[in-house]
Amino acid sequence: MGAHLQTYNFSEQFDFSGKVKTLSIVAILVGIAAIAYGFISGHAERTFLNLLLMSYYFTCVCAAGLFFLAVQFVAQAGWSAGLLRVPQAFARVLPFASLILIAVVTTGLLTHNLYHHWAEEGLSDPNSPNYDALIAGKSAYLNVPFFITRLVIFLASYSFFAVLITKLSTNEDLIGGLSSYKRSIKNSAIFLVIFGFTTPIWAFDVIMSLEAHWFSTMFGWYNFAAMWVSGMATIAITVILLRKAGYLGWLNESHLHDLGKFVFAFSIFWTYIWFSQFLLIYYANIPEETVYFYKRWEPKFLPYFWLNLVVNFLAPLLILMTRDAKRKANVLLAICIILVCGHWLDYYMMIMPGTLGEESGFGIIEIGTALGFVGLFAFSMLTSLSKVSLAPKNHPFLEESINHHI
Amino acid sequence: MSNIKYILGLFEDPDDMMHGIDQLQKNNISIYDVFTPMPIHGIEDKLGVKRSRLPIVAFCCGITGTITALSLMYFTMAVDWPMNIGGKPNFALPDFIPITFELTVLFCAFGMVGAFFFKNHFFPGRAPRVMELRASADRFVIAIEANKGFDADKIDSLLKEAGAIEIKHNDRKYVSYE
Numbered sequence: 001m002g003a004h005l006q007t008y009n010f011s012e013q014f015d016f017s018g019k020v021k022t023l024s025i026v027a028i029l030v031g032i033a034a035i036a037y038g039f040i041s042g043h044a045e046r047t048f049l050n051l052l053l054m055s056y057y058f059t060c061v062c063a064a065g066l067f068f069l070a071v072q073f074v075a076q077a078g079w080s081a082g083l084l085r086v087p088q089a090f091a092r093v094l095p096f097a098s099l100i101l102i103a104v105v106t107t108g109l110l111t112h113n114l115y116h117h118w119a120e121e122g123l124s125d126p127n128s129p130n131y132d133a134l135i136a137g138k139s140a141y142l143n144v145p146f147f148i149t150r151l152v153i154f155l156a157s158y159s160f161f162a163v164l165i166t167k168l169s170t171n172e173d174l175i176g177g178l179s180s181y182k183r184s185i186k187n188s189a190i191f192l193v194i195f196g197f198t199t200p201i202w203a204f205d206v207i208m209s210l211e212a213h214w215f216s217t218m219f220g221w222y223n224f225a226a227m228w229v230s231g232m233a234t235i236a237i238t239v240i241l242l243r244k245a246g247y248l249g250w251l252n253e254s255h256l257h258d259l260g261k262f263v264f265a266f267s268i269f270w271t272y273i274w275f276s277q278f279l280l281i282y283y284a285n286i287p288e289e290t291v292y293f294y295k296r297w298e299p300k301f302l303p304y305f306w307l308n309l310v311v312n313f314l315a316p317l318l319i320l321m322t323r324d325a326k327r328k329a330n331v332l333l334a335i336c337i338i339l340v341c342g343h344w345l346d347y348y349m350m351i352m353p354g355t356l357g358e359e360s361g362f363g364i365i366e367i368g369t370a371l372g373f374v375g376l377f378a379f380s381m382l383t384s385l386s387k388v389s390l391a392p393k394n395h396p397f398l399e400e401s402i403n404h405h406i
Numbered sequence: 407m408s409n410i411k412y413i414l415g416l417f418e419d420p421d422d423m424m425h426g427i428d429q430l431q432k433n434n435i436s437i438y439d440v441f442t443p444m445p446i447h448g449i450e451d452k453l454g455v456k457r458s459r460l461p462i463v464a465f466c467c468g469i470t471g472t473i474t475a476l477s478l479m480y481f482t483m484a485v486d487w488p489m490n491i492g493g494k495p496n497f498a499l500p501d502f503i504p505i506t507f508e509l510t511v512l513f514c515a516f517g518m519v520g521a522f523f524f525k526n527h528f529f530p531g532r533a534p535r536v537m538e539l540r541a542s543a544d545r546f547v548i549a550i551e552a553n554k555g556f557d558a559d560k561i562d563s564l565l566k567e568a569g570a571i572e573i574k575h576n577d578r579k580y581v582s583y584e
Contacts, residue, residue: 275503282500285492405447 008250008402010391014242016382024379031372038365048104048113049355050365053347054373055104056206057230059097059155060223061377064231065090066162067195070188073165073181079258081401082250084392086238088169089385090231091162096380098155105206106148117355118142118212134213142209150205154198161191169392176394199224207347211354214292218277223350225270229312230343232262233336238381240333247390253327254404260326263336267316271309295353300360308349311342344370409577410558412438414538415548415565416572420446423546426568427452430548435561438551441541460518467517468510475509476502535580545572 038047065087072080108114117135122128124136135142164187172180200220208219216222236259242248281289296305315338325331352360391398417423420442427449430437440453449455483489484496494501523529541547548570550561562573 275500279500279503283492403447 008391010250010393010398011389012247012391013389014247014382014386016386020378020382024375024382027371027375028379029372029375030368031375034364034368034372037368043365044111045113046356046360047365047369048108048111049351049360050369051104052108052114052206053344053351054369055097055101057344057347058373058377059094059101060227061231061234062090062094062097062162062381063158063195063199064227065235066094066158066165066191067228068231068235069165070161070191070195073184073188074192076185076397078397078400079255079404081395081397082391082404083235083239083248083255083401084169084395085385085388085390086235086242088166088388089238089381090235092166092384093377093380094162095159098159101206102148102151102155105151109144109147115147115209115212118209119144138212142212147205147209150201154202157194157198158191161187161194165191169395170388172392172394173389178396180394181396199227207350210351211292213288214354216277216281216289216292218273218280222270222273222277225266225273226343226346229263229266229270230340232259232266233339233343235259236263236332236336237340240329240336242390243329250391250402252404253329254406255401256329256332257323257326257406258404260320260332263332263339264316264320264326267312267320267339271313274309274313292354295357296349298353298357300358301349301353304345304349308342308345311338312346315339315342410552410575411578412537412552412576413550413558413561413565414574414576415550415561415568415570416538416540416574417546417548417569418544418571419569420444420546422569423548424449424452426548426565426570429564429568430550430561433560433564435550435556435564436553438549439537441538441547441549443542443544443546460521463521464514464518467521468514470517471510471513472506474513475506479505537576537580538574539581 035047035051038044038050068080068087069084069091071077072084105114109119112120118138119142120130122130123132124139125131126136165184168180168184168187200223203220203223204215207223208215236256239248239251239259240256243251278293281293295301316335319331319335320326325335348366395401415423415426417426423440423442424446427437427440437453440449442449479502480497483502488496490496491498491501527535536542537549538545538547548565550556552558558575565573
């Protein structure tokens with residue numbers, strides 16, 4: 001019955017070369033060209049907002065990989081042991097992604113291309129013509145040094161745990177035994193507590209403070225839901241594409257089914273949070289809150305507002321509902337790609353209407369920056385994936401994972 | 407001999423029982439059912455058990471709940487006694503989504519539990535019907551229905567070979583009506 005450990009070569013490594021490598025480098029170059037075009041053609045703010053969007057997305061996907069790892073360890077899950085190297089590769093890229101995000105946010109802030117809503121001169125000085133009482137009231141929290149300190153501390157602590165937890169797993173390959181596994185559980189639990197308390201603040205700072213007058217306590221969880229869905233979708237895409245390339249032969253359709261369930265369930269969770277935020281604002285009808293949806297209800301953004309719900313809610317709901325759809329690699333791959341694009345649109349709708357408004361658009365800068373970061377993600381993630389074996393061969397639940405059947 | 411209705415093969419080991427299923431299927435003897443104290447992976451496929459139709463019941467009950475909630479709120483809030491609440495339209499859809507969702511879940515949950523109980527003859531006061539009491543403790547049981555022209559000796563020997571520790575010839579389907 002079932003497959004046995006001897007049947008598979010768990011030490012096989014991903015060979016990152018050839019067409020995939022070329023394509024990802026080409027995508028990075030396209031991204032650099034698009035960003036350069038954006039600055040040369042005088043769209044500095046728009047380019048910075050796109051850089052913010054994609055570097056935030058990039059960091060979020062890597063952080064979601066780490067979050068997935070930590071959840072699996074804390075739950076002592078067995079099914080996922082065979083695919084853990086994929087989220088580990090995401091987690092190993094997290095320090096790099098964090099550096100990019102910090103660089104984009106800091107340069108954007110200091111060149112006044114980002115966050116000028118609260119970071120301009122004189123906003124909290126009663127004698128200045130720029131004086132803004134609301135911003136002045138928030139200046140104890142929203143000021144440049146504290147803002148950057150928070151961002152650096154949060155991302156540094158996530159990166160620290162990313163390095164620690166992935167290192168424990170590679171250590172386990174070498175020495176075996178249960179000590180690495182037990183330490184992973186402990187460190188994952190500590191990480192989850194830190195992550196749970198700080199991600200909402202991270203989202204408040206990086207995205208919500210672009211419109212500093214407006215606030216919503218749901219916003220942190222809304223961003224977390226988007227991060228988790230897009231992270232799960234990216235993990236599923238990576239696993240499916242690796243399987244299509246002939247790797248990860250020990251995974252079967254039950255693993256895809258479980259990944260599909262995560263993608264499906266958390267798409268619903270995203271909708272639940274999105275709608276909770278919308279309903280509270282709609283029902284209370286307080287002008288300082290409704291301004292957020294008022295901007296997104298402008299004719300320029302209204303189609304995208306609805307498209308956001310169709311792509312991120314209706315598509316996974318209708319397509320992934322049945323058991324068969326989750327077990328078919330091609331269906332799951334298609335819906336995951338739709339969701340990854342859909343959550344780009346979701347972030348776009350969080351960032352653009354409140355900053356650029358009528359001047360925003362969809363063109364070379366948007367597509368190029370997105371392509372560039374996809375290439376950067378693929379390149380860095382696959383490079384880190386190719387450095388270790390594709391299965392954690394001494395993981396205590398590896399055999400259970402191979403025989404996973406639902 | 408002629409009044410045997412079911413033959414039960416009792417196994418101590420699930421692997422022996424799986425082997426017994428293979429042996430019976432190889433000899434074209436149809437298996438009525440299999441009872442085990444714990445779930446066994448892959449046994450549904452082996453026995454050709456069809457997938458449960460409970461999800462269809464869930465969908466139908468859920469959509470009934472959705473329609474009930476929306477039509478009730480539409481009738482009461484917009485047709486029968488329209489009220490101005492917070493300046494919203496009478497039929498303010500976002501306000502009604504939580505209740506629609508709750509009623510969908512409620513109908514779906516009750517419908518599924520009801521359908522499950524109905525299909526399995528569970529209701530208060532009904533004594534459980536069991537073919538072999540120890541199937542819920544420490545025995546893995548294969549039940550074979552005694553059809554016309556069946557060969558009891560052959561089935562016995564096949565079950566014995568596979569490792570059955572006890573074989574029962576029952577003249578009625580259920581052993582416990584109490």
